[in-house]
Amino acid sequence: xxxxxxxxxxxxxxxxxxxxxxxxxxxxxxxxxxxxxxxxxxxxxxxxxxxxxxxxxxxxxxxxxxxxxxxxxxxxxxxxxxxxxxxxxxxxxxxxxxxxxxxxxxxxxxxxxxxxxxxxxxxxxxxxxxxxxxxxxxxxxxxxxxxxxxxxxxxxxxxxxxxxxxxxxxxxxxxxxxxxxxxxxxxxxxxxxxxxxxxxxxxxxxxxxxxxxxxxxxxxxxxxxxxxxxxxxxxxxxxxxxxxxxxxxxxxxxxxxxxxxxxxxxxxxxxxxxxxxxxxxxxxxxxxxxxxxxxxxxxxxxxxxxxxxxxxxxxxxxxxxxxxxxxxxxxxxxxxxxxxxxxxxxxxxxxx
Numbered sequence: 625x626x627x628x629x630x631x632x633x634x635x636x637x638x639x640x641x642x643x644x645x646x647x648x649x650x651x652x653x654x655x656x657x658x659x660x661x662x663x664x665x666x667x668x669x670x671x672x673x674x675x676x677x678x679x680x681x682x683x684x685x686x687x688x689x690x691x692x693x694x695x696x697x698x699x700x701x702x703x704x705x706x707x708x709x710x711x712x713x714x715x716x717x718x719x720x721x722x723x724x725x726x727x728x729x730x731x732x733x734x735x736x737x738x739x740x741x742x743x744x745x746x747x748x749x750x751x752x753x754x755x756x757x758x759x760x761x762x763x764x765x766x767x768x769x770x771x772x773x774x775x776x777x778x779x780x781x782x783x784x785x786x787x788x789x790x791x792x793x794x795x796x797x798x799x800x801x802x803x804x805x806x807x808x809x810x811x812x813x814x815x816x817x818x819x820x821x822x823x824x825x826x827x828x829x830x831x832x833x834x835x836x837x838x839x840x841x842x843x844x845x846x847x848x849x850x851x852x853x854x855x856x857x858x859x860x861x862x863x864x865x866x867x868x869x870x871x872x873x874x875x876x877x878x879x880x881x882x883x884x885x886x887x888x889x890x891x892x893x894x895x896x897x898x899x900x901x902x903x904x905x906x907x908x909x910x911x912x913x914x915x916x917x918x919x920x921x922x923x924x925x926x927x928x929x930x931x932x933x934x935x936x937x938x939x940x941x942x943x944x945x946x947x948x949x950x951x952x953x954x955x956x957x958x959x960x961x962x963x964x965x966x967x968x969x970x971x972x973x974x975x976x
Contacts, residue, residue, distance in 0.1 A: 655736030664777040702731045723751035756793035887916040
């Protein structure tokens with residue numbers, strides 16, 4: 625079962641029992657501990673998960689955080705638990721104190737349903753005021769599950785995760801700001817467009833006049849962009865249908881195709897790279913007379929890369945919008961030089 629399916633199954637169970645959970649202890653036992661087990665941490669092994677972890681703060685001795693996940697014997701993730709009905713608005717300062725006096729790189733504030741993930745992106749050893757990720761068990765978003773998966777025991781890498789968290793934090797802020805401007809554009813945002821299209825002085829009256837025009841134009845642009853993408857997808861589907869080979873042609877092609885050891889070696893290399901973001905069983909391949917394609921979920925529309933290995937020159941081809949970017953390679957190991965692009969291609973399909 626894929627991780628997202630496990631999460632959805634767990635979510636359905638929590639939906640059934642959440643109204644029966646009344647205390648913080650019940651929240652820990654019924655939701656938080658099973659959630660940590662979903663991430664493959666052994667909550668009963670003190671070498672992995674330490675309950676009531678002592679985090680002395682200045683003159684305050686014996687203060688405890690609910691859980692600490694250890695990596696190489698040191699606390700790497702701190703978890704502060706609250707009752708399931710807690711809105712999680714008044715306890716950040718408590719976790720903030722714990723974070724500053726341990727070696728932890730991440731902290732989680734949770735009521736069992738909502739998980740707020742923090743780090744020290746703004747200033748080293750000082751927990752950020754805002755989380756870089758918020759995951760809601762009762763409102764599951766696939767993009768959030770992708771980020772959550774990086775916290776699984778077998779995937780966890782604090783340095784790589786910190787880099788990812790930094791990008792996620794700022795991209796979320798940018799999306800949030802853009803959403804706010806689309807709903808209710810600020811005067812300075814309107815003035816940016818006025819400077820580009822209007823020769824007169826941007827007085828307040830001019831700004832007020834242009835505000836509904838800019839708002840309508842941006843909404844129309846987004847709508848046109850979405851319609852264009854839908855149209856392109858439909859046209860591509862029609863072309864695929866028109867040129868689809870007959871059953872006889874397909875059988876003839878299959879008999880002519882020979883999957884080489886070199887192609888299989890490339891497949892397993894790409895599959896290993898993709899394991900950082902998806903279950904390995906989701907990575908498949910399709911061999912053709914022209915090229916060898918590696919796919920996500922056995923879907924030809926979700927091709928991760930194509931390999932041209934049968935000629936005198938060898939190429940790795942990566943998706944680039946509606947086109948492909950062919951890169952000359954000297955040997956299979958060169959594929960690893962493009963690990964970032966391969967992972968980004970997978971992430972793009974997942975987010976879609």
